[in-house]
Amino acid sequence: MQLFPCPFCGPRDETEFHYGGDAGNARPDGTQVPIDRWANYLYLRTNPKGTTREIWVHMTCGEFFVMDRDTVTHKVLSSAALGGERAA
Amino acid sequence: MTRRYSALSLFKEGLAGQTGWRPAWRSPEPKPTYDAIVIGGGGHGLATAYYLAKNHGIARVAVLEKGWIGGGNTGRNTTVVRSNYYYPESVELYGLAHRLYEGLSKDLNYNVMLSQRGMVNLCHSTAEMEIGARTVNAMQINGINAELFSPEDVRRVAPIYNFSADARFPVFGGIWQSRAGTARHDAVAWGYARAASRLGVDIIQNCEITDFIIEGGRCRGVQTTRGAIRADRIGMAVAGHSSVLAAKAGFRLPINSYALQACVSEPVKPILDTVVLSPGCGVYVSQSDKGEIVIGGGLDRIPSYAQRGNLPTLETVIAGLLEMFPIFGQLKLMRQWAGIVDVVPDSSPIIGESPLPNLFLNCGWGTGGFKAIPAGGTLLANLLATGKHNDISRPFDLDRFASGRLIDEAAGSGIAH
16 A cells, blocks of 8 residues: 555545646636637646655545656655645 | 467477577667657557558668667556447447457467457446446447346356355446457567567667657657668657656647566466456456466556556455455465556547657557557557558548547446546
8 A cells, every 4th residue: 555645634535535637737828719729738647757746635634735646666756735736 | 570470480499499589579789770660669560560561561670768668658558459339439449459469470470379268248237237238238239249137147256256145236237248368468469569560660669769860740760879860751659658748849748657467376276268357446357378367457657757656546456356255365466567558538449640759659548558558549540651540540540639538448448447
């Protein structure tokens, strides 16, 4: 069992967490959004092999946060509370 | 050159002391140019090369594999072949694959050990039976034979299932496809490799793509660990690593890569002669020809390129297995592994030209690529040869994510993914 660090609760079992998508994938704003930008936001993913920056939710406390992680080694590099990350 | 496999050749070799066998496929040095390059020496890539040569007469083809052929998901699946999908587009696609599988051993002159032992998707409640009836109806309307099983029918094909009164997931019936079954996964890769090689295809292993050669906005070849190789038509069939190659080509795909685990027990005497899937338990099971119980379940829920799998998912799968078949509590697990699968939001594959012209995609099969190998190969070969979709591949183009015409087969796998 891997432990993931919740910024609010500390290290907890991986089964308590749920993946929430790429960090920084901001929702397009405005009324004149081209169709490709919607597809880009809704569906296209970077899906890197190696280090990645992701949104996760700790389901037991309900808090969303950002986690830097390696998708090959599964090593967690850092985790932090969301601070305007989605609008970045 | 490899001779044709037959009872006669076996007999002759017996007389000659088994000294005349040749390697099943050639391993030539890569040439500087080809008519077409296929990236990925798994089932889909090898099948693509075979159908390019067989259906389209294009034999100056290289299959480039970074490791060894069939060493990725082709060697890591649970060998189930079926076509019990819901939407007409999917039925056309998986129906094509299923029909080709039925003639594959003869076509390739290589025994892929297709065993059409039938498969039952269990229903555990009245509501699930209603969905089961709807699925069976949809399959029949689309021309795929299916039956709605009663509890007695399920008991007939899987008598060792947990039918006790206190079972957590009691059996209300099931969806039965009698043509479903299993095939020998390695044999599918090796059979396509041998047949393609006989038609002139170069199979090049230990050859990793390091970059694409892009000239005038079009893909003109690849840089590899064994030098530059050029072609004006390039197909990629690299499953969970599709996003990695897409990044080199300068675009993104609607794919997340996850680990999908499976495991086998020690071999035991014949006890289960069909494929059983329980959506409630999140597990599907069959028995291999060697006697191993082959166990598959849901995805690891953590995006990953680690071909090993996490323990909590394995625990969930084994718990589900024991709920389905308490008798398997005595089994010893022999091996456990994981493959990296390319999961797409609508759980349907992506087949078509990529945003980089001349580069064509066959990816996004997610948790169910093995059953689709003959179709994936046929369709990618058609795209590489003609540059155009046919009616079967058209709905699966990458453009569906912008147009919104998704083909949502999330239920098609039978397991929550």
